[in-house]
Amino acid sequence: MASPCIVWLRRDLRLADQAAFAAVAATGPVIPVYVLDDETPRHRRMGGAARWWLHHSLASLDAALRERGSRLILRRGRCEEVLAAIAGETGASAVHALHHYEPWWRNAEKAVGKRLALHLHHGNYLAPPGTVLTGAGTPYRIFTPFWRALGELMPPLAPLPAPARIMPPAAWPASEPLADWALLPRAPDWAGGLRAAWRPGEDEARARLEAFAGKAARYEATRNLPAGDGTSLLSPHLHFGEVSPAQVWHAVAGAGGSVGTFLGELGWRDYAQNVIVQFPEYGARAARPEFADLAWRTGPAAEADLRAWRRGRTGYPIVDAGMRQLWATGWMHNRVRMIAASFLVKHLLIDWREGEQWFWDTLVDADYGSNAVNWQWVAGSGVDANMFVRIMAPLVQSEKFDAAGYIRAWVPELAGLSDSEIHDPPDHRRPRGYPARIIEHRAARERALAAHGAAKGARA
Incomplete structure (x- = not known):
């Protein structure tokens, strides 16, 4: 046996459409491994x-592998150390990965490559991040020209089918029980809303994609109406790679109508990765x-306001609805985000x-590139961003997008x-227990513009 x-x-x-499996499924025995690496x-x-999502996604993948004569090996530790240990135990000749x-992860790939024969494949994005370049051969920083250039490379290659069988090794290495990783909350169990909203795994990703294709x-x-169902709800499935962007593109691209707008959102996901390749510290700088x-405001008053925002207690109904949806389901409608x-x-x-950081901990689709790029876009601090002086009026947004x-x-x-009152409840109709507005819009706007003006003046 090889x-x-x-x-x-x-x-x-x-x-x-998983290129690592496609590369090795027909060549000999395969050992699928997931390493829970919290150190790197x-x-x-x-x-x-x-982590809640990961638990269920790993269980789903293991079941799919077992249907094909294989299984998923689970180990915890630094990736390069764990993979080297498994290779030593099994005589594995190479590691394949996306x-x-x-x-x-780029650091981890370098570390693994120093110890083992590592073969990396593409497949998590429409085009490999860092390869969509300007005429001068440099990466794009602005989305619109990036999307135009990416569009010229589309459509992506047709998705690969799943292997019918995956050959097992002569002997399986030891695997840790998934339950021992304690990925699910227990004391307290706060995941009831997540269980009600989601079913992780490749099968559910395929079902959601099929459902969305009919309304794309x-x-x-419909995408900006939080009370409707116009979004694809694919973001966590894409984040965990339960569906590939190529699968999504080919499933919906022929839908007609305004599907091009959705494809642009898929392109924004690629753009975010393009940004973090150029600026690895984008989530912190x-x-x-x-x-x-x-x-920025600091101190006890700011900390109290931050807690109110996290808990959905700002007195602005559209903001509070979004923050409560996030806490309950691990997801928030994009317009409300x-x-x-x-x-x-x-x-x-x-x-x-x-x-x-709060979104990083509470979103099931907490993607480093997308999260960092989106926050810097809103803040006005990014390489391609909304101007800081454009300040959303949440009460106007709520009514405009029919959020009742x-x-x-x-x-x-x-x-x-009533629909006319719920976006901005008048004081005499504000229910007992629901907070007053944490700050009035005009005062907040003036404070923000003054702070931004002072920061620009300091650089003049």
Whole structure:
């Protein structure tokens, strides 16, 4: 029997259109391995909501592998040490994996490559990040020309089928029980809302994609309405690699209507990775220098406001609905994400990194590139960003995007208010127990503009 190959899995937990499996499935024995490495990412270890998703995604993948004569090996530790140990135990001749672009995974790939024969494949993005270049041969920083150039390379290659069978090794290495990793919350068990909202795994990703394909033509008209179901709900499945972007593209590209808008959002995911390849510290460092001088609020009052924002107790119903949806389900509607993020940065004048870290811990789709790029876009501090002086008015946004039903679902104490009142409850109709507005919009706007103006003046 030929020496086995290891397939090293990370955020690519699928069998269909998975280039690492496709490369080795017909060559001999395969040992699929997932390493829970909390040491290499350090402070970027997965948050609680993502760890819940990971548990169920790994269980789903193991079941799919067993249907094909294989299984998933689970080990905990530093990737290079664990993979070298498994190779030593089994005589594995090589490791195959998909490229990852987060700075810690790039470091891990270098470390593994120094100890083992590592073969990296593409497949988590429409095009390999860092390869869509300007005419001068440099990476794009601005989305619109990046998307135009990426579009010229589309469509992506047709998705690969899942292997019908995966040959097992002569003897399996030891595997740790998934339950021993304690990825699921127990004391307390806060995951009831996640269980009600999601079913992780490749099968569910395929089902969600099929459901969305039937309505993708109406995406432009429905995507900004939080009370509707116009979004694809594919983001956590894409993040964990339960479906590939090529599969998504080929499933929906022919839908007609406004599907091009959705494909642009898929392109934004590629763009975010393109940015972190250029700026690995993008999640912690503002791209625009004047933001180093911006006087973000700190101290007890700011900390109290941050707690109110996290708990959905700001007195702005659309913001509170979004933050409560996030806590309950690990997800928030995209339009509401922008409103809630803008509120933290500009109304409360709290450093965008506080919000980025909160989303990192509470989102099931907490992707380093997308999270960092989106927060810096809202804050105005990114290489391609909304201007800081453009300050969203959350009460106007709520009414504009017909969020009444959404607010009733997530802020039930306001459910009895009429559509005309629920976006901005008048004082005499504000239910007991629901907070007053944490700050008035005009005062918040003036404070934010003054702080930004002072920061720019310090650089003049």
